[in-house]
Amino acid sequence: xxxxxxxxxxxxxxxxxxxxxxxxxxxxxxxxxxxxxxxxxxxxxxxxxxxxxxxxxxxxxxxxxxxxxxxxxxxxxxxxxxxxxxxxxxxxxxxxxxxxxxxxxxxxxxxxxxxxxxxxxxxxxxxxxxxxxxxxxxxxxxxxxxxxxxxxxxxxxxxxxxxxxxxxxxxxxxxxxxxxxxxxxxxxxxxxxxxxxxxxxxxxxxxxxxxxxxxxxxxxxxxxxxxxxxxxxxxxxxxxxxxxxxxxxxxxxxxxxxxxxxxxxxxxxxxxxxxxxxxxxxxxxxxxxxxxxxxxxxxxxxxxxxxxxxxxxxxxxxxxxxxxxxxxxxxxxxxxxxxxxxxxxxxxxxxxxxxxxxxxxxxxxxxxxxxxxxxxxxxxxxxxxxxxxxxxxxxxxxxxxxxxxxxxxxxxxxxxxxxxxxxxxxxxxxxxxxxxxxxxxxxxxxxxxxxxxxxxxxxxxxxxxxxxxxxxxxxxxxxxxxxxxxxxxxxxxxxxxxxxxxxxxxxxxxxxxxxxxxxxxxxxxxxxxxxxxxxxxxxxxxxxxxxxxxxxxxxxxxxxxxxxxxxxxxxxxxxxxxxxxxxxxxxxxxxxxxxxxxxxxxxxxxxxxxxxxxxxxxxxxxxxx
Amino acid sequence: xxxxxxxxxxxxxxxxxxxxxxxxxxxxxxxxxxxxxxxxxxxxxxxxxxxxxxxxxxxxxxxxxxxxxxxxxxxxxxxxxxxxxxxxxxxxxxxxxxxxx
Numbered sequence: 241x242x243x244x245x246x247x248x249x250x251x252x253x254x255x256x257x258x259x260x261x262x263x264x265x266x267x268x269x270x271x272x273x274x275x276x277x278x279x280x281x282x283x284x285x286x287x288x289x290x291x292x293x294x295x296x297x298x299x300x301x302x303x304x305x306x307x308x309x310x311x312x313x314x315x316x317x318x319x320x321x322x323x324x325x326x327x328x329x330x331x332x333x334x335x336x337x338x339x340x341x342x343x344x345x346x347x348x349x350x351x352x353x354x355x356x357x358x359x360x361x362x363x364x365x366x367x368x369x370x371x372x373x374x375x376x377x378x379x380x381x382x383x384x385x386x387x388x389x390x391x392x393x394x395x396x397x398x399x400x401x402x403x404x405x406x407x408x409x410x411x412x413x414x415x416x417x418x419x420x421x422x423x424x425x426x427x428x429x430x431x432x433x434x435x436x437x438x439x440x441x442x443x444x445x446x447x448x449x450x451x452x453x454x455x456x457x458x459x460x461x462x463x464x465x466x467x468x469x470x471x472x473x474x475x476x477x478x479x480x481x482x483x484x485x486x487x488x489x490x491x492x493x494x495x496x497x498x499x500x501x502x503x504x505x506x507x508x509x510x511x512x513x514x515x516x517x518x519x520x521x522x523x524x525x526x527x528x529x530x531x532x533x534x535x536x537x538x539x540x541x542x543x544x545x546x547x548x549x550x551x552x553x554x555x556x557x558x559x560x561x562x563x564x565x566x567x568x569x570x571x572x573x574x575x576x577x578x579x580x581x582x583x584x585x586x587x588x589x590x591x592x593x594x595x596x597x598x599x600x601x602x603x604x605x606x607x608x609x610x611x612x613x614x615x616x617x618x619x620x621x622x623x624x625x626x627x628x629x630x631x632x633x634x635x636x637x638x639x640x641x642x643x644x645x646x647x648x649x650x651x652x653x654x655x656x657x658x659x660x661x662x663x664x665x666x667x668x669x670x671x672x673x674x675x676x677x678x679x680x681x682x683x684x685x686x687x688x689x690x691x692x693x694x695x696x697x698x699x700x701x702x703x704x705x706x707x708x709x710x711x712x713x714x715x716x717x718x719x720x721x722x723x724x725x726x727x728x729x730x731x732x733x734x735x736x737x738x739x740x741x742x743x744x745x746x747x748x749x750x751x752x753x754x755x756x757x758x759x760x761x762x763x764x765x766x767x768x769x770x771x772x773x774x775x776x777x778x779x780x781x782x783x784x785x786x787x788x789x790x791x792x793x794x795x796x797x798x799x800x801x802x803x804x805x806x807x808x809x810x811x812x813x814x815x816x817x818x819x820x821x822x823x824x825x826x827x828x829x830x831x832x833x834x835x836x837x838x839x840x841x842x843x844x845x846x847x848x849x850x851x852x853x854x855x856x857x858x859x860x861x862x863x864x865x
Numbered sequence: 866x867x868x869x870x871x872x873x874x875x876x877x878x879x880x881x882x883x884x885x886x887x888x889x890x891x892x893x894x895x896x897x898x899x900x901x902x903x904x905x906x907x908x909x910x911x912x913x914x915x916x917x918x919x920x921x922x923x924x925x926x927x928x929x930x931x932x933x934x935x936x937x938x939x940x941x942x943x944x945x946x947x948x949x950x951x952x953x954x955x956x957x958x959x960x961x962x963x964x965x966x
Contacts, residue, residue, distance in 0.1 A: 839962025841897070842889045849885065 241292025242305045244285055245324045248334060249373035251282040255366040263359035272349035275362035279345040279369055283338035290331050303328060303730055306379050306443065313382065318434060325379035325442055329731045332571060332724070333376040333505055336578045340497045341369050343699035347586050348489040350695035351593055361401060361487065368394035372498050376505065380441040381430045384506070388426060388470070391499045392419045398490040399483045411482035418479040422469015422503075429462035433513070446512055446733065453515060460518030463510055464525075467503030471555045474529045478789050480552055481536075484544040488589030491544060496551050496585050497578035504558045504574050508567045512733045520649055523563020527644070527657040530556030532786070534664035538671070539782035542599050543588045546672050549785075550625065551581055553661060557640050560658060564651075565736045566643030568725045572714045573636035575724075579710045580624035580633055583703035587618035590696055591676060594689045601675040608677040610689040613697045615677045617704035622673045624707040626666040627756040632710030634756075637662060638749050639716065645748060646739060655748075659755050666759025674767040716745070873914035880907030892957035894946045898939070905935050 255278025263271050296302040308323035345365055352361050371390025378384035400412030434440050436455050437448045450456065467473070472480035483495045494500075507514065507522070514522075530553045537549035554577050561570035592599055594611050608615035624631035627638070641662070644654040683689065691697065714724040729735050738745070766774040784790065884903030891897055909928045916924025949956055 837965055839965025841958045841961075845885075845888050 241288050241295075242326050243307065244292075245289050245305070245307055245326050245377060246309065247285045248282050248289065248338065249370050249377060251278045251285065252366045252369040252373065254278060256363055256370060259359055259363040259366060263363055266359060268353070268358045269349050271359035271362050272345070272352070275366050276342065276345040276349060278366055279338065279342040282369065282373070283335075283342045286331070286334045286338045289326060290335060293326060293328070293331055298726075298730065301730065304443065308379070317438065318440075320380060320382045320440060322383060323379040323441075324377040324383075326377070327731055328727045328729075329505075329508060329571070330376050332575070332728065333501075334373060336575050337372050337376060337498050338369070340578050340582050340703070341365075341372075341493055343702055344489050344493040344497075344582065344586065347492075347589070347696050347699040348487075350693040351489050351589055352487065353693075357401070361398075364394055364397050364401070365489075365493070368398070368494060368499075372502070375502055379443070380439075381426075381433065382440055384509075385426055385430065388466075388502065389423065391494070391502065392416065392423065392470075395419075395483070395494050395499055398494060399486040401486055401490065405485065408485040411479075411485040415479040415483050418476055419469050421476055422466045425462045425465030425469065426506075429459050429466060432459045432462065442509060445510070446731075451513070453517075456513060456515040457517045460510075460514045461521065463507060463513070464518065464522055467507050467559070468525070469503070470506075471500050471503030471559070472552050473503070473525055473556065473559060474532060475788070477529060477533065477552050478785075478792060481545055481548040481785065484542070484548050488544065488585060488592060491548070492582045492585030492589065495548070496581040500551065500555060501558070501574045501578065504555070504562065504570050507559075507562050508571055511567050511731075514562075519563045519565060521563070522559055523644070523647060523654055524650075526556045526559025526561075526563050527654050527661075528556070529553070530560060530661040531657050531664075532556075534661045534668065536782055536785045537668040538664060539778040539780075540668075541601055541778075541783070543591065543601050543604070543672065543676060544585070544599060546601075546668060547581065547584055547588060550584075550665065550669065551577075553665065554581065554625070557637065557658065557661070560654060561640040561643050564640075564643040564647040564654065566640065566738075567732060567736065568714070568728050569636065569639040569643050571728060572724055573640055575713070576624070576632035576636040576707070576710045579703055580621045580631075580707040583617060583621040583700060583707050584625065586696070586700055586703065587614050587621060588676075590614040590692045590700065591618075591689075593692055593696070595683065595687055598683070598687065601672065603683050604676045605679045605683070606677070606681040607689055611691045613691055614700065617697075617700040618677065619673060620704040620708050622669050624710075626669050626760060627662055627752060628760075629753060630709075630711060632707050634753070635711035635714060635716070638752055639714070641752050642738060642740065642745060642748055643736070645744075659752060662752055663755040663759040666756040667763045670760045670763030671767050674763060678768055870914050870918045874911055877907045877910035877914065880904070880910065882907075892959055894949070894956070894958050894961070897958055898942050898946060901942075902935065902939070905931055 255275050258274060259266075259271060266274060293303055293305070296305075304325070304327040306323055306325050308321045310322050311319070312322040313320035345362070348361065348365065352358055355361065368391060371387045371394055373387070375384050375387025375391060378387060396412045396416045399415050400409050403409045403412070430440060432455070433445065436451050436459065437445060439445060439448070451459070469476045480495060480500065484491055486495070533549045533552035533556060537546050537553065540546045540549060554573070558570045558573050558577075561567070561573060590611065591604070591607060591614060594607075594614070595604065598604070620631070624633040627634045629635075641655055641658045644658050645651050647654050712721075712723075715721040740748075762772075766772045766777060781787070881904050884900045884905075884907060887900035887903065888897055891900065909931055912924040912928050912931075916922065916928075949961065953960075
């Protein structure tokens with residue numbers, strides 16, 4: 241059954257090709273149903289592959305299956321196959337990518353209702369799903385890079401989907417350009433790995449002996465640059481908030497649940513290459529990003545911007561986990577985050593849809609009465625992300641905080657940052673829930689907020705269920721319940737184990753829950769009951785994301801532009817000068833010797849005769865040998 | 866008086882010089898082609914003479930090649946010359962200078 245893996249990416253690809261051919265004539269809603277069927281079938285096949293993998297013995301390395309379709313780049317000692325790798329890590333990723341992806345396809349049928357480019361939207365969604373599955377299932381860095389670039393391109397198409405809007409077109413470009421920095425890291429890392437290990441295939445990299453520390457650290461950091469670009473870590477985080485210009489299902493699927501976690505996937509996949517020095521840097525950057533984005537989320541007014549910064553913050557948590565060596569915790573959080581953040585985004589999409597494209601939370605309020613299903617599911621997502629037990633987010637976040645605590649250099653500091661972030665997360669999410677669903681009504685009656693159709697609410701309910709109980713895949717209460725950890729264990733050379741005693745674990749969990757409750761309580765006091773004045777809780781400094789964007793714009797626009805102009809001048813003067821100079825020299829020489837070709841045959845004949853005579857003379861003198 | 870190799874060589878050289886001079890001073894393309902043939906055959910004669918003297922069959926082999934190439938050249942050359950003369954009777958080689966630099 242594992243052999244069916246090729247069908248998983250093939251189904252969305254077929255959907256894409258069909259939509260390309262007949263999408264416009266299918267129209268609404270059949271194009272949407274076609275794409276949803278492709279995604280759903282892909283999920284079913286993934287399940288079949290998963291069951292096939294489970295049937296194999298977990299210890300003797302049989303749970304790693306490679307399917308090579310054909311030799312892709314046979315170039316001397318560089319052999320790259322177009323192949324798939326089915327192992328616990330890739331199947332885990334694929335399960336939630338196709339599962340959440342299929343739900344979001346279904347949701348989009350309702351959300352994109354009436355859009356003039358209806359079928360094109362689903363065409364991009366299918367292409368995205370195909371690329372994402374190539375990224376996940378690729379058995380070497382080059383196939384993964386193919387998917388990596390594919391999801392980047394789809395992300396660009398989908399952010400700029402409503403490209404008539406200036407801001408959407410600009411946001412797409414910004415995402416693309418920022419991601420190029422990460423792609424550069426990916427490419428150089430691939431070259432470096434090939435020259436250091438002589439292979440780019442994951443299974444062979446995993447079996448390779450350790451590299452020299454300097455090489456290993458350099459490669460690790462290059463991989464981290466790649467991951468930071470795709471997963472919006474500092475300092476490459478600027479594109480994700482702007483990416484909210486895309487339709488909300490896109491934000492949910494591409495910019496919350498799947499694509500942005502591919503950086504985490506890449507680092508976990510390459511876990512045996514990462515060195516300790518690099519891990520420390522990853523942990524610090526992850527923690528800094530988590531705190532930074534959580535602070536920014538506090539002061540946003542746009543319902544989707546809050547979630548965008550929240551996504552960056554949660555991705556920071558995942559990198560903190562990786563940096564602390566707890567890869568399983570990172571993947572665990574990727575999964576639970578996919579559930580609750582997709583839920584929150586889809587919920588916000590339902591609100592935006594019901595409010596007639598209103599995104600400003602200051603013009604919402606008391607919407608729980610108008611859209612009860614959306615409100616109820618959103619509240620589940622809120623509790624999950626705020627880390628309230630027993631919702632999914634609590635278990636994964638708690639595991640990350642524990643891993644951070646045990647980090648052997650600056651553990652308590654990382655843990656402290658993570659804890660403050662958890663508090664802020666609970667606060668800004670509570671603020672959002674209160675502003676949107678509770679409090680007084682701040683919208684005009686003609687807005688007519690209404691509950692969305694069943695294609696939109698059904699995915700919300702499914703995701704709410706997953707966000708509520710998703711933690712069961714890795715419960716730390718009993719050792720045998722750590723299902724995910726045992727399942728993923730074979731892919732790590734050195735599995736991570738928590739060393740803290742039970743008492744420490746419980747104490748840390750209690751503290752993090754307490755932090756969450758404090759955050760929620762503070763939000764209730766300031767935004768619901770208004771016991772504490774809230775007029776200074778949204779500083780411009782945070783609303784503008786600490787002016788990082790503005791600084792980039794100023795640097796690139798001022799010093800940068802003159803630098804680019806200088807480079808352009810050098811290019812014009814020296815590079816172009818050299819090229820044109822060679823042309824000019826040849827032209828002048830040609831003009832000089834032109835008259836030699838007189839067009840009279842006897843002139844040429846004399847030339848031949850003189851030449852022949854000269855050769856004879858030289859031969860006689862013995863000058864030519 | 867015995868006819869030695871030298872005689873043949875002198876005759877070959879003579880034919881070559883006559884051909885060369887003709888090529889240089891005549892303007893009629895047809896005559897110029899004939900002069901080229903004369904030069905080729907002057908060289909051929911020398912080749913055969915040497916081949917005979919030295920007992921080396923290589924010289925005669927070269928002559929065969931020269932004959933073949935010359936035949937090919939005449940086919941193309943005569944074809945061109947006839948075509949040109951048909952369009953513009955009385956054309957000289959100096960008139961055919963359209964490709965001068």
